[in-house]
């Protein structure tokens with residue numbers, strides 16, 4: 001583990017660090033995550049621009065190499081009313097590694113809360129940039145669409 005803190009921000013060198021930060025955040029939020037999935041574009045690229053609207057429950061990632069745009073999880077259902085805002089790191093970079101995580105309803109495999117963790121491709125800041133209560137249904141199917 002190589003997580004470290006600078007002022008109020010956390011930094012980490014890889015996805016394991018990002019997952020630890022998502023777990024920490026999710027515990028504070030009251031719905032601890034147990035399931036994770038990493039975003040990759042169809043040609044293997046893993047650096048994206050991220051846009052989201054937490055009120056509507058919509059997130060979109062755009063590949064920094066092929067510019068393919070993808071609605072994450074069940075976002076396609078809610079895109080009509082969404083006003084997406086682009087995420088920018090405190091270092092002004094807009095390119096991130098993305099890690100999705102969900103908390104489940106007790107005794108089920110259904111999504112209850114959705115967390116999107118980011119690791120800045122330039123300064124390595126890590127954090128949950130967006131999260132919301134999400135009736136996303138079956139976790140396996142949901143995480144296959146992130």
Ligand SMILES: [Zn+2]
Pocket residue numbers: 041042043045063064065066067068
């Ligand atoms: Zn791509």
Ligand SMILES: [Zn+2]
Pocket residue numbers: 089090091092093120121122123124125
């Ligand atoms: Zn940064």
